[in-house]
Amino acid sequence: MAAQTRPKRPFRWHIAVFLAPAVLVYTAIMILPLAGTLQLSLFRNVDQSQVFVGLDNFRTLFGDPNWSVNFWNALRNNVWFFIIHMLVQNPVGVLLAALLSSPKLRFSAFYRTAIFVPTILSFVIVGFAWKLILSPLWGVAPHLLDFVGLKSLFTPWLGKEQYALTALSLVSVWQFIGIPMMLIYAALLSIPDEVIEAAECDGITGLSQFWKIKLPLILPSIGIISILTFVGNFNAFDLIYTAQGALAGPNYSTDILGTFLYRAFFGFQLQVGDPNMGATIATIMFLIILGGVCVYLFLIQTRLRRYQF
Amino acid sequence: MTTKLLTALLLGTSILGSAGLAHAEDVTLNIESWRGDDLAIWKDKLIPAFEAKNPGIKVVFAPSAPTEYDAALGAKLAAGSAGDLITCRPFDKSLELFKKGNLADLSALPGMENFSPVAKSAWQTDDGKASFCVPMASVIHGFIYNKDAFDKLGIKVPQTRDEFFAALDKIKADGTYIPMAMGTKDLWEAATMGYQNIGPNYWKGEDGRAALIKGDQKLTDKDWVAPYEELAKWKPYLGDGFEAQTYPDSQNLFTLGRAAIYPAGSWEIGLFNTQAQFKMGAFPPPVEKAGDTCYISDHTDIGMGLNAASKHADAAKTFLSWVASPDFATIYANALPGFFSLNSSPVKMEDPLAQEFVSWRGKCKSTIRSTYQILSRGTPNLENETWVESANVINGTDTPEAAAKKLQTGLDSWYHPAK
Numbered sequence: 001m002a003a004q005t006r007p008k009r010p011f012r013w014h015i016a017v018f019l020a021p022a023v024l025v026y027t028a029i030m031i032l033p034l035a036g037t038l039q040l041s042l043f044r045n046v047d048q049s050q051v052f053v054g055l056d057n058f059r060t061l062f063g064d065p066n067w068s069v070n071f072w073n074a075l076r077n078n079v080w081f082f083i084i085h086m087l088v089q090n091p092v093g094v095l096l097a098a099l100l101s102s103p104k105l106r107f108s109a110f111y112r113t114a115i116f117v118p119t120i121l122s123f124v125i126v127g128f129a130w131k132l133i134l135s136p137l138w139g140v141a142p143h144l145l146d147f148v149g150l151k152s153l154f155t156p157w158l159g160k161e162q163y164a165l166t167a168l169s170l171v172s173v174w175q176f177i178g179i180p181m182m183l184i185y186a187a188l189l190s191i192p193d194e195v196i197e198a199a200e201c202d203g204i205t206g207l208s209q210f211w212k213i214k215l216p217l218i219l220p221s222i223g224i225i226s227i228l229t230f231v232g233n234f235n236a237f238d239l240i241y242t243a244q245g246a247l248a249g250p251n252y253s254t255d256i257l258g259t260f261l262y263r264a265f266f267g268f269q270l271q272v273g274d275p276n277m278g279a280t281i282a283t284i285m286f287l288i289i290l291g292g293v294c295v296y297l298f299l300i301q302t303r304l305r306r307y308q309f
Numbered sequence: 310m311t312t313k314l315l316t317a318l319l320l321g322t323s324i325l326g327s328a329g330l331a332h333a334e335d336v337t338l339n340i341e342s343w344r345g346d347d348l349a350i351w352k353d354k355l356i357p358a359f360e361a362k363n364p365g366i367k368v369v370f371a372p373s374a375p376t377e378y379d380a381a382l383g384a385k386l387a388a389g390s391a392g393d394l395i396t397c398r399p400f401d402k403s404l405e406l407f408k409k410g411n412l413a414d415l416s417a418l419p420g421m422e423n424f425s426p427v428a429k430s431a432w433q434t435d436d437g438k439a440s441f442c443v444p445m446a447s448v449i450h451g452f453i454y455n456k457d458a459f460d461k462l463g464i465k466v467p468q469t470r471d472e473f474f475a476a477l478d479k480i481k482a483d484g485t486y487i488p489m490a491m492g493t494k495d496l497w498e499a500a501t502m503g504y505q506n507i508g509p510n511y512w513k514g515e516d517g518r519a520a521l522i523k524g525d526q527k528l529t530d531k532d533w534v535a536p537y538e539e540l541a542k543w544k545p546y547l548g549d550g551f552e553a554q555t556y557p558d559s560q561n562l563f564t565l566g567r568a569a570i571y572p573a574g575s576w577e578i579g580l581f582n583t584q585a586q587f588k589m590g591a592f593p594p595p596v597e598k599a600g601d602t603c604y605i606s607d608h609t610d611i612g613m614g615l616n617a618a619s620k621h622a623d624a625a626k627t628f629l630s631w632v633a634s635p636d637f638a639t640i641y642a643n644a645l646p647g648f649f650s651l652n653s654s655p656v657k658m659e660d661p662l663a664q665e666f667v668s669w670r671g672k673c674k675s676t677i678r679s680t681y682q683i684l685s686r687g688t689p690n691l692e693n694e695t696w697v698e699s700a701n702v703i704n705g706t707d708t709p710e711a712a713a714k715k716l717q718t719g720l721d722s723w724y725h726p727a728k
Contacts, residue, residue, distance in 0.1 A: 048409065066689050066722055136550020137558050159494050159552025161706060247693060249496045250552065251701050263693075269497075270681065271690035272401060 034286070040279035050276075057280040071281070073252055074260040075288075077165055081256055082233040084169035085176075090225055092173075093180025094218075098210060100181070101188040112185070116178035123175075127242030130171045134158055158243065161253040168254055172239050176232070180225045187221040188214060220304050227296045234289050237262060257285050336624045337367040339392030341385070343378035344611070350644040358640060359631050366624045386411045386616070393619035394628065397442035397612035399431035400681050406614075407434070407441040413615040416440045418626060420633025427515065427675055428651035431609035435683060442612030443633045446641065446648040449575045449666045450506040450606040456588035458486050458569040466592045470539070473595040477546045480569045488546035490568035492554025499540070499699035500692075502572040505678045507594045508536040509604035514676035522683055524726030528717040529710070537702045537709030544703055552704055575666045578647035582662065591665045593673055607675035609651065687723030694719050 041057055043050040061067045096115060100108050118126065134141050136156045145154050157167040191214060199205075199213045237258025240248055246268045248255035263271065265278025340351070351370035359368060371392060373381050379402060385391035386406070395412065397403040406412045415421065416439050421429070424444050432442035459466070459476075462483055467473040480488040493499050512518065512532040520526040526533065548554060548562060563571040564584040571577070573591070581589060596603050613632055615625050631637055638650030639657060646660040649667050658664050680692040698712035707715070 066719065131555070134553065135555075135558065136553050137548065137562065156494075156550035156553030159492075159550065159554070159704075161704075245495060247496055247696060249697065249700060250493065250704060251697055251706055268690075268693060269696075270401065270685035270692040271688075272405070272686075274688075 037279045037282050037286070040276055041283045044276050045274075057276055058284075061277070061280050061284070067277070070252065070255065070260060071284075074255045074257050077254065078234055078236075078256040080165060081169050081172070081236065082230060084166060085173060085229050085233055086226065088170065089173040089177055090180050090222065090229065093177050093225070094184050094222065096177070096181045097184035097188055098214070100185055112181075115181055118175045119178040121175065123238035124242050126171065126175050127239055130174075131158065131243055134167070159250055161250050164244070164250060165254045168239060168243055171243070172236070175239075179228070180222075183221050183225055184218055187218040191217050220301075223296065223300060223304055227293060230292050230296075231289055234285060234292070257281065257288075261285065336365060336621050337369060338394055338621060338625055338628055340368065340370045340394040340396065340613075341378075341382055341392040341616075342370065342372040342396035343375040343398075344396065345372040345374065347645065348372060350641075354640050354644055355637065358636065359628065362631070363627060366627065368628065382406075386618075389618060391616050391618070393616050393621055393625045395442075395614045395616055396445075397432055397614045399609050399612070400683075401686060403432055403442055403612070403614065404434070407439070410617055412441045413617040413619075413622070414439045414441055415443065415615060415626075415629065418443070418629055418633065420630040423633050423635070423652050423654065425651070425653055425675075427607070427677065428609060428653075430677065430682060432612045432614070442614035443629050444609055444651040445611040445613055445632065446645070447607050447609045447651050448647065449649060449669065450502065450608070451573060451575070451591050451593045451666060451669065452506075453563070453571045453573040453577065453581065453589055453591045453662070455486070455563070455566060455569050455585075456590045458566075458587075459590070461485075462569075466590065467595050468592075469599055470595045470597055474542070477570070481546060486569040487548040487562060487567055488569055489543060489548075490559045490562040490571045491543070491547055492551045492556070492559050493700040493703050494553050494558075495556045496696040496700045498556055498559060498572075499703050500696040501678070502574060503540050503543070503703065504536055504695060504699045505606050505608075505680075506572055507539055508533075508679065509606055509676045510594050510596055510601075511535045512679070513602075514604035514674045518676055518679050518682075521679060522726065528720065529713045534709050534713045537699070537712055540699060540702050541705070541709055544705065547703070575647040575649065575663065578660065578662050578666070579645065582646070582660070589662055591662055593669045603669070603673035604676055605669050605673045606678055607649075607670065608677045608681070610648070684720065684724065687720075689719040689722070691716065691720055 042052060042054060044053045044057060061071055099105060100112055133139050134157055136142060142151065142154045145151050157163040195213065199209055204212055234257060236256060240254050240256055240259050244254045246259060246263055248259045261278055261281045264281055265273055265275055267273030348370060356368045356370065382391060421440060428444045429440050433440050462479055464476045464479055467476050477488045480486050491498055491502060517526060517532055562568045564581055566587055593603055593605050613629060615622065615629060619625050635652055635654045638652040642650045642656045642658055646663040650656045658667065680695050685692040694716055698707060698716055701707040702709055702712045
């Protein structure tokens with residue numbers, strides 16, 4: 001057969017034109033600042049001018065005990081923050097979704113909305129409201145515990161080193177539980193009735209139906225929620241800042257990477273901000289999140305079984 | 310988060326940077342400030358008083374939000390659009406501006422002789438040779454008490470530490486009032502109203518502070534650990550759940566009449582006068598034995614400097630000389646009770662509580678907060694660490710010795726005073 005040269009296609013300008021707005025906006029507000037952060041972390045301010053120092057800032061962050069102690073403390077706290085979310089927020093979210101999707105439940109639309117509402121509240125409101133609820137002076141928590149005769153269980157949770165971080169994690173869980181609930185709820189609704197009916201024909205009902213039929217079908221959604229939780233938790237800052245302040249007291253027990261970054265970057269009170277060290281911490285946060293997302297994408301998501309209906 | 314913060318930062322600087330102030334014809338002076346709360350006082354009292362005496366010079370007070378002030382000012386100075394007069398934060402933030410050449414040297418300004426060396430120390434180079442801001446106001450630490458409660462329980466105003474703790478015991482035994490309104494949740498209450506309040510009596514004010522900066526004394530010395538030992542003793546007198554009690558909680562506890570003593574800064578006076586329904590009094594931090602010299606923290610807080618790039622430097626200097634005069638001091642101190650003029654000539658004030666506070670200047674020696682000058686330049690930041698450790702000491706997380714040792718170790722890691 002004679003080699004047939006197809007007429008060369010003209011360059012398809014419209015693709016570039018249609019992509020341009022999104023690419024430009026995304027570059028301007030995401031990629032450039034990110035590149036700027038990475039660049040900033042390689043410089044240091046010496047005598048009012050920026051000097052390239054290679055990886056020295058990272059060496060300071062990990063090698064100088066004045067930085068590394070705080071960094072590891074923040075990272076440890078952040079991991080605990082994430083563990084609480086994974087252990088409480090996601091299982092409870094799945095449970096709520098399973099209950100909501102039960103056809104026998106009345107007022108399910110009301111519950112769905114009520115549970116979702118805190119998610120759209122501002123952090124400032126959530127932080128302040130919970131500070132008041134848990135306040136030993138004017139809070140309702142001591143009174144409510146008193147009603148059921150458990151006053152002795154009350155302690156000023158937010159002021160105690162051993163409880164503060166867990167208490168704040170639970171506040172954050174309270175705020176964001178609507179998100180896993182909604183995603184799982186949607187996934188549960190999308191399971192075709194045929195599958196459920198077939199299961200019922202085979203005698204699988206009730207709890208075992210949930211474990212054997214529904215849960216495997218919603219696993220991909222749970223994976224997505226886990227990764228969203230991971231990214232959200234390691235970027236968290238607002239709740240701690242509004243509830244405990246930038247020093248993340250008591251005794252840095254609620255300090256997470258976000259608050260540590262804030263203090264380094266912007267400074268606090270007499271501490272003068274150091275944008276270079278701040279950017280270094282930001283870079284490490286970026287790498288942690290990037291690493292976590294990669295692990296998920298390449299190791300977990302590819303192995304999840306998908307079912308086609 | 311990273312990108313969010315950065316984007317916010319970029320947006321913020323671009324907006325603020327472009328919001329430069331237009332210069333009108335002739336001589337209009339613009340004042341940069343973070344004290345938005347004082348706008349009315351400047352507009353209605355201070356500026357008219359100045360303009361009446363100095364025709365031809367117009368003054369505009371243009372404040373920005375406290376949290377944005379430093380960043381906004383930096384951007385404006387870099388862009389050359391900053392006002393002629395710049396309200397100065399104490400110590401390093403202003404010193405940095407001076408070193409960059411943004412603030413003019415005011416050592417020779419007429420009126421500077423009205424201020425004591427301590428007053429000027431917040432706006433001087435480390436060697437004390439050049440002054441670059443006119444001191445405007447300071448805040449004094451002490452204790453405000455509920456007079457009605459003291460009368461009811463028959464407690465006299467304590468002069469010595471023993472009397473102080475005896476009074477606390479009596480209030481606690483009676484049970485009507487919480488002896489002391491202070492919490493450790495916000496950390497700084499413990500450091501500022503606790504440690505820096507009672508500390509000067511132990512470390513002998515300026516002597517101890519200077520020795521600390523010189524390296525002759527250490528935070529682990531007896532004089533610097535002793536205030537922590539006293540703070541640790543405060544714990545039983547604080548309210549239930551003080552660990553989660555915030556600063557506004559403490560203020561409310563006291564103004565609602567539920568607590569008898571409030572470790573205070575004089576800036577509370579304005580608010581307390583409007584909120585408290587009972588009579589209030591104040592006493593300075595108690596000394597060890599009656600008759601001992603007392604020391605108070607009379608902390609320099611606000612000053613005003615001249616933008617080195619100002620086109621109207623002469624007019625601005627006229628204004629600054631007026632800020633250094635007793636006229637200004639009188640108007641300012643009366644409009645803002647609790648912010649005391651640093652002027653050496655005594656200022657007549659109407660407010661009795663403010664009068665009480667300022668009267669201590671006569672009988673006690675003044676000093677400033679120990680962590681502010683020079684010592685909070687490095688990492689870890691001594692002021693921040695003092696907040697954390699003061700709260701730890703009261704909470705019982707750290708012993709006084711352990712807290713002092715942590716602070717000194719942190720300081721040693723970067724501060725090496727030349728001996």
